[in-house]
Amino acid sequence: MNELLTTNETAEILGISPTAVANLLRDKKLPGVKKRGDDGIDRWFIRREDVALYCAGLAIFNMLQHKARIRGQAAEEGVPL
Numbered sequence: 707m708n709e710l711l712t713t714n715e716t717a718e719i720l721g722i723s724p725t726a727v728a729n730l731l732r733d734k735k736l737p738g739v740k741k742r743g744d745d746g747i748d749r750w751f752i753r754r755e756d757v758a759l760y761c762a763g764l765a766i767f768n769m770l771q772h773k774a775r776i777r778g779q780a781a782e783e784g785v786p787l
Contacts, residue, residue: 710739710751719757727752736760 717724730736738752
């Protein structure tokens with residue numbers, strides 16, 4: 707499975723804006739590839755597997771953050787992924 711998604715499709719899956727997806731790509735928190743279209747414009751594409759891995763990593767981080775709160779430990783704010 708090597709399906710490429712657009713930033714809009716990725717944003718819909720993640721429940722965030724296309725701008726937020728672009729920021730994740732720019733910050734190298736989500737891998738993607740740039741391809742030049744027939745119109746000469748470069749566009750980002752993201753592998754579906756990478757979106758799934760990002761979601762899994764985010765879920766694990768949130769679980770660990772939740773466990774730290776239950777134990778009364780300081781949990782780092784934000785999402786490092």
